[in-house]
Amino acid sequence: NAGVTQTPKFRVLKTGQSMTLLCAQDMNHEYMYWYRQDPGMGLRLIHYSVGEGTTAKGEVPDGYNVSRLKKQNFLLGLESAAPSQTSVYFCASSGSSMGLGGYTFGSGTRLTVV
């Protein structure tokens, strides 16, 4: 019962490099989300999707892009990494809108940009 799987778990990037974070869920959830968590700050929503083929901006979308080509996968891209993007990234999915029923989070990706 995998739930939500994030890859990779750790990554170090140089400034200006690009990368893609993959989130995969096996619960047939419609709603998927990407959050970042920084010390002293709550989780902040980057982008989200309410179904296959849809994406929408969250609270802090600048510098990130996303795609939801398949229902089970939600990809987060960093086109040109900056040190300010050093963070822990969490993907979450939900079977209900507005957080009702709760989110299932992945175990996170720790990204350092040097």
Next chain:
Amino acid sequence: RKEVEQDPGPFNVPEGATVAFNCTYSNSASQSFFWYRQDCRKEPKLLMSVYSSGNEDGRFTAQLNRASQYISLLIRDSKLSDSATYLCVVNPNFGNEKLTFGTGTRLTIIP
């Protein structure tokens, strides 16, 4: 004023004691409320939703006070395994997917 505010703690509480913490929210139109727990270097996990009438799940009780705009979490007979950071989560607008997470209250249960 922050949308969601929590006392960061830490709360250091002896095993078996009762502990309670609150979370205040700024938007009076907020519709739904949750408590999540997050262990060190792990992902958040839903602890419980908070209903208008209050709700209980074993040793955990959650309350909502709309008049004063806060939610509370009470933990009775605390266990060592309750040590974690407790995140208050609020949906500020109906129909909105953008939940607001508090920064969390850190709880340590002392043997």
